[in-house]
Amino acid sequence: xNSENAEKNxxxxxxxxxxxxxxxxxxxxxxxxxxFKKGRKxxxxxxxxxxxxxAMHLNSFGKTxxxxxxxxxxxxxxxxxxxxxxxxxxxxxx
Numbered sequence: 001x002n003s004e005n006a007e008k009n010x011x012x013x014x015x016x017x018x019x020x021x022x023x024x025x026x027x028x029x030x031x032x033x034x035x036f037k038k039g040r041k042x043x044x045x046x047x048x049x050x051x052x053x054x055a056m057h058l059n060s061f062g063k064t065x066x067x068x069x070x071x072x073x074x075x076x077x078x079x080x081x082x083x084x085x086x087x088x089x090x091x092x093x094x
Contacts, residue, residue, distance in 0.1 A: 019027065027044055034042045055061045 027047060030047050031042055031044060034047070055065075
């Protein structure tokens with residue numbers, strides 16, 4: 001069984017994320033570049049999956065990411081530990 005068939009047999013999980021405009025523009029630029037190089041549209045989800053796979057292979061990436069996010073979350077949360085000003089989904093109520 002080759003790796004392409006093995007990947008098709010993987011169980012995939014849906015992940016929903018929110019990106020700001022600059023992050024979405026960056027992702028769309030990658031998708032457009034891939035379209036011109038490959039000749040077919042590559043879904044954003046596939047691009048994100050490949051970014052995660054590349055990050056998994058970098059030894060120091062995980063530690064750096066955890067350190068950065070834990071520092072960012074510590075600064076953004078009040079003493080009680082609850083998220084500020086949003087709904088359960090992290091978006092502000094209208």
